[in-house]
Amino acid sequence: MTGHARISIAAWGATVLGSLVLTPVFSGPFLFISAFLCAIITGVGVLLQNLRAPRIVVPLVQLVVLVELLSLFFLKETMKFGLLPTGRTAIEFNSEMVSALNSINQYAAPLPPDSNLLLFATAVISATGLLIHVIAVQLRQAAWAGLLLLIMYTVPAATVHGGLPALLFIPPAIGYIVLLSAEGRTRLSRWGRRISGVSHLDAAEPVEASALGQAGRRIGLSVVALAALIPALIPALPEGVIGNGLAGGGVGGTGVGASISTTTPMLDMGKNLDRGVNDVALTYKGSPSGGVYLKLTALDQFDGNTWTISQRGPGQKIGNEPLSPPGLNRDASQVPKIKLEVDVSRVFRSAFAPVPYPTQTISLRRDWVYDKASSDVYSTGGQVVGGKKYTVTSYDVQPTEEQLSNAITRGAPDQFTSQVPRKVPQEIKDLTAQVTGNNTNKYAMAVALQQWFRSTGKYTYDLESKRGSGMNALRDFLIDNKSGYCEQFATGMALMARIAGIPSRVAIGFLPGQAGKDGQYTVRMHDMHAWPELYFEDTGWVRFEPTPAARVASAPGWTTPSTTPTNPTTAPTTAPTTPGESEDPGIQKPNNGRDLADDGGLALDSGNWFTNGGARTIGIIALVVLVLLIPWILRSLNRRRRFSRPPSRLGAEGLWSEIRDTSRDLGLDWSDVSTPRQSGEWLITKLPEEAHPSALRLARTIEAMRYAGAADVATDLRPDVTVISKALWKQATARRRWRARLLPPSWRWYLSRGTTEASDLLDEFDLLLARLRNTVLRRRHAG
Template sequence: MTGHARISIAAWGATVLGSLVLTPVFSGPFLFISAFLCALVTGIGVLLQNLRTPRIVVPIVQLFVLVELLSLFFLHGTMKFGLIPWKATALEFNSQMVDAMDSINRFSAPLPQDSHLTLFAVSVITATGLLIHIIAVQLRQAAWSGLLLLIMYTVPAATVHGGLPALLFIPPAIGYILLLSAEGRSRLSRWGRRISGVSHLDAAEPVEASALGQAGRRIGLSVVAIAALLPALLPALPEGVIGNGLAGGGTGNGLGASISSTDPMLDMGKNLKRGDNVVALTYKGGSPGGTYLRLTALDLFDGNTWRISQRDSPHKITGDLTAPSGYSGDLSKVPQTSMEIDVTRTFRSQFAPVPYPLHSISLKRDWQYDAEALDVVSSDGSIVAGKKYKLTSYDLQPTPQELHDSITTSAPDQYTSNVPQRTPNDIKQKTLEVTAAAGDNKFEAAVLIQNWFRSGDFTYSTANAKGSGMSALEDFLLKNKTGYCEQFATGMALMARIIGIPSRVGIGFLPGQAGKDGEFTVRMHDMHAWPELFFQGIGWVRFEPTPSARVSATPNWTVPATGDSTSPTTAPTTVPSTPGAGETLGIDKPRHDPNLPDQSGIPIVDSGNWFTNGGGQIIAGVLGVGLLLCIPWMIRAATRRRRFLRPPGREGAEGLWAEIRDTARDLGLDWSEISTPRQTGQWLLTKLPDETHPAARKLARGIEALRYAGDADPELDLRPEASAIRKALWARAPRRRRWRARFLPPSWRWYLSRGSTEASDLLDEFDLLLARLRSLLFPNRRPHTN
């Protein structure tokens, strides 16, 4: 086989083995399709090189072949004449890549088996394979291709919740070693033919320096063994130690949560379902009963996801912020509340938690705000973790009568009134049915929708992982009626748009738990989503459709002016009724969701005991270390027991001889591998007491006879002699050496070295097997070098 063909095949194998790390991320037949396409591209490269095609032409042709294959497999309907990729092919490819990235951002691993995700995975793997082929074969720098394999491994390792299994590191490592071995053999083949070897069958093959090849195999084998064993032996580090999420890592135990500007809704769901209920922030001031703190508002709904729309140029924070959108009153007469917020380092967010509507904030440099949403976001990608800032907010207090009399004549923007075209008619009909009693009054209709969600027909549960896409909303609204705040907020926002009320979805925190000195503590499980509806002259007003299992009371201003008996129960009069300040809410969670706050609003944070607060881990760690230290002793004891249980005969005698050898090594005696049994027997006499000399002579002469005498007794039983010799050696050894022989026997390390050698020799035998197969298949083929 030519050198370039060998490296090409090794590059293909490295790509396939490296792509195994993507199996926890993607599902479906992406791996088999990728392996097949990479094989075709590799075959084209080998064929062109055999035809002496200029080196620079080969990767260009391979790229065209790869594009053609991807188009035929996934985009055949867009190709011109069904064969030629065209402009429509490129547009469709780009569209599917966008859809794939959207799904990757929305769903946790393993991703669903969708065509666009399969195309994405296959494209990544095949492109990586082509680059590996170019680097290893064309540029002849196989070592650098390891960076691509490392990237392929680190991406899922950083994104899969809980990390990848340690054993998944082994396939890319093996592929990389095979690639390096193939390149090294090709390089050495230019020196000439081998002058020594272990088989005449491979003598005609290109040279492979045996010592160097064996050394490479041993090093590679050791690297793979370390990579496989070390993660299993070391304790797992928390995610925050290295850094996880948006940016940076928190102090303390490394636990925390992240909110990105890409998909805040998805991040909120992850924090509620799988995040730790750590403290996100504390604050003082605001309304006496606590304040809702908002991160941002999602105003764009395309039928699949709720996102932040394309915003105009952000405003720098230099003083007071702009007036809240839609409010037509005199803001100078509106009272203001002051707050001081201290964000912990465990909450990593590009958005700063603030009440709505915000008036001013002490965050200045590297922070900006949006005039419509009045959310505060970093301008350079930094995070709010560890920040402490002061702010003032408007204490707007709309009355039910004001909302009842409000007439919305137009939408405040081009996004918040848009109802996706593919909204099912069943949802529209249900909305009209729920709001029929309101007549033409938008506020009354909004309250009826809120009341419908909180009427008892719906169940609050964080187990709903279907998200807030159109199909998920249809299932939630009309069928299972089970979800958490994401489904309730987006469901009401969509229904409000259907009846002509502009709406968006706020993402932020519930007021949290009151503490001493007027300080409120907000935890990660206090994250919440709610709909905000627009009313002319008043602006954006918060509603609360999430059932009482999560939030016990609704805002006071959502009680209709007519006093309809079907309206939500009015909260206590002491509760502030402002869209920017929260009420004193009773927080309740389903019994099956014990990690969330209870009915009193106090998050369940079990202080536990010494065992649950780390003592159990310490005990497990000590036991694990103890077990690890006992492994050499257990292996030695099992080996000794097996040797003495063997029946008399040649194999049993050799096992007993090996046991005496290992005992001598364990006790620090200089056993010689090159001495004959008789010479070793004479040496043993110098280490044993006189009463054991006959046993030593019988053992040595018995081994000598079994090895060299044809008429030796095949049923010779040497177990009594071996036992006596072992006990005598053990009795004469110093106490320190006996303890070392028990817990860290040197013979165990010798067996590890021998095992590595035998494994490397097995690789040599595999190489010779390939040489024999080549000789059988191509008996008259003359080798040639590359």
């Protein structure tokens, strides 16, 4: 096999093994398709090189082949005559890639097996394989191909919640080793006859280990060891440091705590629910008994893959004048009000302010604006709501069954909330017709949908269910699985409401939280919730609650027909509970599906620096300092061990080594090849006169012990070594002394010694493999 063919095949293997790290992120047959495409590209490259094509032509032809293959596999309908890519192909490819990036931002890993995500993964892996081939074969710099493998690894490292399995490091490491070995073997073959490796002449016949095998095993051991050990030694970074930035959308943050971004609020909600630490998000006072829902934002646009926030206008500047709720056409002055005092924890990094709906006034000013369409309050100047205190007044709208039943539909309130994606499966449309039955009244259909999710449909609430609100995930939830958490229930009901002709959107915010003393409620990150809002004329956006009682005890009173309407001054009928607990709204200690510490109902101090990330910061700083002090610690322990030994031959050698290491730490050129007498004479030149007798006595004792064997091993040399050490330290400059304390150069000698010992063990392993090889060859010849 020619050298370039060997490296090409190794490059293909490295690409396939490296792409295994993407399996926690993408689903579907992306790995097999990518391996096939990369194999074809590799074959084209080998063929062209065998035909001695110009070096610059090979990658160009490979790129053309890659474009053709991707078009045939994924965009065939856009190709002319079914074979030639056109401008439409490029436009469709760009559209699919943009859609895939939106899905990556929206969904948590693993991503659904959508066609656009399959194209994205295949294109990225195939392009990476092409670049690895160019770097390793055309440019003959295989070592640099490892950067591309590292870039592939950063994708799951930044997006997979909870970290990656340690074994996932090994396939890319093996692929990189194979690639380096192939290139090394090709390079050495150009030099002529190879140099022999380690031999063992005591065997029955000479046994020789391959020099290439030795080098490959040493490189392999180093790469795998680094891949396995470094992630275990480096402290885990807070979620959001890599990948999803805090508060997203340009909103800054410190990297501590939880976040809700302006671009991916649904994904951020899922991450916050998954977080092991149930931080306090905020506290508030002034609500009716039972608390209130606090809304962050509303997702009104659904393209069949992702629920997003539609394009916003400039927003309404917040001032002293009341904010007008959309759709509320009755006399607002006659609607009861609720005034809350909200204190947001610093750990909650959000561009949205948690407010009850619909908001009338809020004390936030400057860069905070109100968006009338989505009814949320958000920052336009890069601020986050974490650490802020504000008062907010809201309308306590409690619509009656009669008001909602008699609502006259005059059209959608906007251009987004009535849109039904074209690729909605017929099964979901049929299910909607089945649930709503023969009802023509929008309120009756909405109530039927809510009841279907909460009871008659036999759905179950499960926080560990597969994430996702795209069309495939919704179909699986609605038709097959029937198990999910609030995201699936909210998006499922919102989509079915649109199919039934009711404008809808998905709100994201918080459940009322946990009641404490003096009417204060504590809301934690695990209280994050999603619910659908349906539009009814003269009332506006109305909250429904399809999530089962395992999460939310009861639905709003106005969504339960044929009952006495809830009095505006009475408690709302919603209160979060957990599986196995009573559905009594008066429960004071829900844990929202988590095993949380009991805080006795007291609100925690959300502004404490130590609890809001200070302890973690101190821990990271302490760990960094400890790592930096490792050379000093090792050197100090070694010095103490040497001086603690009683007079003996071993003790004398240890003290001699101590003088050697002290000399090196202080920048003196100690020679390893000199005899003890020569070293003693050299040492005298570096010491003041009063230390000369100690240096001579130490050198002569070591000389006699090594060569004459007649030295008095009971002689205690520690006083002499102490005199010599103090003299050497006194002679050195202040800069040298500080360097010797903080970063003693002598500690590197122990690393070198450990490397030598490891190399000796590898030599023995090489010889063992060589013996096994010779044994197998002898048996073959004998047979």
